[in-house]
Amino acid sequence: xSGFKKVALSLVMALGLAACGTATPAPTSLPxxxxxxxxxxxxxxxxxxxxxxxxxxxxxxxxxxxAASLKNDPPVLLLDGLPDAQNQAQQLAVKDPRFQxxxxxxxxxxxLRNEIFGVYTVLPSDVISATQACKQDVCYRVEMYxxxxxxxxxxxxxxxxAKVLSVRHEVDQQPDVSPxxxxxxxxxxxxxxxxxxxxxxxxxESDAVMxxxxxGLAQSRCERSNHLCxxxxxxxxxxxxxxxxxxxxxxxxxxxxxxxxxxxxPSVSEKRLQDDVVTxxxxxxxxxxxxxxxxxxxxxxxxxxxxxxxxxxxxxLVLDSAKVVDWHVSYSAKDKFGYSDAVGCxxxxxxxxxxxxxxRFYDLTENGQVTGFAIEEDFKSAVWPQPCNxxxxxxxxxxxxxxxxxxxxxxxxxxxxxxxxxxxxxxxxAGNNTLxxxxxxxxxxxxxxxxxxxxxxxxxxxxQFKVTDATNKGYFVQxxxxxxxxxxxxxxxxxxxxxxxxxxxxxxxxxxxxxxxxDDYRQGPEKFIDSTPEPIANSQVVMWYVPQIxxxxxKGQEYCxxxxxxxxxxxxxxxxxxxxxxxxxxxx
Numbered sequence: 001x002s003g004f005k006k007v008a009l010s011l012v013m014a015l016g017l018a019a020c021g022t023a024t025p026a027p028t029s030l031p032x033x034x035x036x037x038x039x040x041x042x043x044x045x046x047x048x049x050x051x052x053x054x055x056x057x058x059x060x061x062x063x064x065x066x067a068a069s070l071k072n073d074p075p076v077l078l079l080d081g082l083p084d085a086q087n088q089a090q091q092l093a094v095k096d097p098r099f100q101x102x103x104x105x106x107x108x109x110x111x112l113r114n115e116i117f118g119v120y121t122v123l124p125s126d127v128i129s130a131t132q133a134c135k136q137d138v139c140y141r142v143e144m145y146x147x148x149x150x151x152x153x154x155x156x157x158x159x160x161x162a163k164v165l166s167v168r169h170e171v172d173q174q175p176d177v178s179p180x181x182x183x184x185x186x187x188x189x190x191x192x193x194x195x196x197x198x199x200x201x202x203x204x205e206s207d208a209v210m211x212x213x214x215x216g217l218a219q220s221r222c223e224r225s226n227h228l229c230x231x232x233x234x235x236x237x238x239x240x241x242x243x244x245x246x247x248x249x250x251x252x253x254x255x256x257x258x259x260x261x262x263x264x265x266p267s268v269s270e271k272r273l274q275d276d277v278v279t280x281x282x283x284x285x286x287x288x289x290x291x292x293x294x295x296x297x298x299x300x301x302x303x304x305x306x307x308x309x310x311x312x313x314x315x316x317l318v319l320d321s322a323k324v325v326d327w328h329v330s331y332s333a334k335d336k337f338g339y340s341d342a343v344g345c346x347x348x349x350x351x352x353x354x355x356x357x358x359x360r361f362y363d364l365t366e367n368g369q370v371t372g373f374a375i376e377e378d379f380k381s382a383v384w385p386q387p388c389n390x391x392x393x394x395x396x397x398x399x400x401x402x403x404x405x406x407x408x409x410x411x412x413x414x415x416x417x418x419x420x421x422x423x424x425x426x427x428x429x430a431g432n433n434t435l436x437x438x439x440x441x442x443x444x445x446x447x448x449x450x451x452x453x454x455x456x457x458x459x460x461x462x463x464q465f466k467v468t469d470a471t472n473k474g475y476f477v478q479x480x481x482x483x484x485x486x487x488x489x490x491x492x493x494x495x496x497x498x499x500x501x502x503x504x505x506x507x508x509x510x511x512x513x514x515x516x517x518x519d520d521y522r523q524g525p526e527k528f529i530d531s532t533p534e535p536i537a538n539s540q541v542v543m544w545y546v547p548q549i550x551x552x553x554x555k556g557q558e559y560c561x562x563x564x565x566x567x568x569x570x571x572x573x574x575x576x577x578x579x580x581x582x583x584x585x586x587x588x
Contacts, residue, residue: 056187056191062180069114069115074104075113076094076115077115078094079116082119092157092163093157094116096155098155099155101169102114105148112147112149113148114146115145116143116144118142119142120302121140125302125307126141126302127508129502130156131165133161134158137159138159140157140159141509142155142156143175143511147228150172150173150227150228151169152170170513172527173512174511174512176214177214177228182230185245188245188252189203189208190202190203190232192243195243195255198241198255199241207234209233209235209388210230210232211232213342213352214229215229215516215517216229216337217244218337220246227246227247227248230245230247231337233388239259240260240387240388240415241256242415243255256331258416259417259418260413260417261413261417261553261561279346281358282299282300282355283299283347283355286298287299289361292372293402294373294398294404297310298375300355300377301323301344302345303343303512304324304344304426304509304510305343305344306324306375307323308375311430313398318404318430319427321427322427324424325426326340326342326423326514327340327353327421327423328421328514328524329414329415330420330516330517332418336519338516339415340514341390343355344379353390353391354380355377356380358377361373364398376394377395378391378392379392379393385413385562385564386413390410390414391562394407395407403584403586405581405582406427407580407581408425408580408581409578409579410577410578411576412560412561412563412577413562413563414561417551417552417561419550419551420519420549420550421560422547424513424525424546426510426525427543428540429542433467433538433539433540434446434469434536435466435467435541436467437455438457438459438463443466449497449536450533451521451526452496453521454494459476464478466587472587474586474587475584475585477583477584477585478582478584489550489559491548494544494545495545497536497542497544498536498541499535499540500539500542501528505542513525513527519548549580560578562574
């Protein structure tokens with residue numbers, strides 16, 4: 001065994017990097033109770049020695065830092081090289097008892113592996129009642145990950161007042177990985193014999209794309225044990241090789257191929273993505289609009305895309321907030337691997353697909369008449385439409401007759417021609433409401449938190465749900481099944497209703513929720529349904545809507561796809577977008 005391998009293996013065994021023991025998770029809100037059992041390394045903790053021929057330099061240094069962090073008080077690996085203000089924020093966070101609840105095993109007090117993944121400037125989308133001081137003071141959002149329990153923790157820190165304003169813990173959720181972990185993942189992939197054998201030679205680190213995006217792989221530790229996994233991806237000859245790296249075990253767990261279609265050189269054009277302008281005007285500043293009887297505020301979030309808040313129609317509050325918190329992308333029904341895409345601001349986040357210019361407004365027309373308007377924001381990878389690059393649109397439509405529709409658009413190209421896209425739409429309904437579902441014969445009120453699988457049952461109003469207040473006024477909810485003349489082929493959505501928790505469960509910017517690749521109800525929102533579902537009749541309800549959209553690259557049938565063609569001697573992109581989202585129709 002090489003010296004590098006001995007060092008890595010001994011550190012893996014000592015640190016318990018596998019952390020595969022089934023643990024009782026801490027609750028999602030404070031006061032938090034730590035898990036009652038101590039995570040232990042599994043028998044295959046020596047997987048690093050078996051899978052990594054050469055321990056990359058970045059990994060060797062990182063493992064040494066992790067080992068040292070477990071001897072600290074508190075035991076947590078901090079981010080190095082931060083500016084003074086951000087370093088102050090992480091130092092304040094890790095000293096707060098509320099932030100420390102998952103750092104040691106209950107009963108034994110043994111140190112557990114925790115790491116600060118990011119320290120970001122607080123944006124307007126993070127501000128709630130508990131963090132109002134951030135409207136005047138300098139505040140940061142500190143994100144930490146517990147490898148032992150697969151818990152993401154978020155602290156909002158006021159560095160002006162030198163205090164932690166709020167803390168929350170999100171079970172089975174993972175913050176966006178740090179640049180250091182991204183580099184480690186790429187080096188593990190590049191040094192892996194399996195990757196070199198598949199590609200016909202060792203790739204360069206610069207060839208890897210999507211290396212910071214979280215992924216899963218069926219029947220691997222990524223899924224069985226909820227490990228933190230990312231997929232450095234290498235495109236070659238119309239195919240993409242996914243090198244799925246388990247960052248909890250620091251090991252390659254598998255390689256998979258997908259077909260990506262035409263590969264052409266990226267176009268060279270003037271850079272239009274003005275990160276500083278977008279960040280200042282639309283991320284750090286909340287904007288307002290009044291038009292066609294509607295009014296609301298809008299802002300681009302760190303990782304939840306475009307968010308609208310305080311939505312009113314004719315001065316009546318309709319929505320507290322609406323946003324798309326994630327895009328889940330799956331490329332194999334069998335192996336279930338893919339991406340959990342976050343979209344957001346071009347700075348202050350690790351979102352992979354970032355805002356491209358600012359929001360735009362469009363007139364909506366029906367039968368040649370203007371009947372409303374739409375606000376739309378593009379989130380685009382830098383060299384789209386190259387393979388393994390993505391282009392999403394957040395869109396909200398508002399009609400003068402009181403209808404409104406949140407719309408999720410995927411423009412492709414993606415990283416395979418056999419993909420399923422599942423955007424996670426969160427709607428915070430205003431006031432106290434009851435959500436009812438059509439059972440084929442009558443409306444049935446949901447009295448407790450629950451979810452519904454895709455249904456083919458529609459009411460006479462072409463609706464599957466309705467939202468009503470105490471006076472029985474409200475909206476019919478019509479999922480898309482091709483009736484909106486936008487080319488949509490149907491949403492087939494999972495729908496969830498949960499009780500709103502102020503400052504939690506997506507009330508502020510949400511770290512990645514759920515697995516990328518489940519094809520059942522386990523899309524993420526189910527995590528917010530308590531083991532004993534809470535009553536939600538005539539309450540503040542959050543409605544979650546998750547369409548399921550299949551891409552298609554067949555000639556003449558393209559959908560959720562983009563291609564590049566040669567026109568007049570240059571390569572130009574061709575779009576085949578797919579639209580999804582429900583229409584809310586006022587009840588008469």
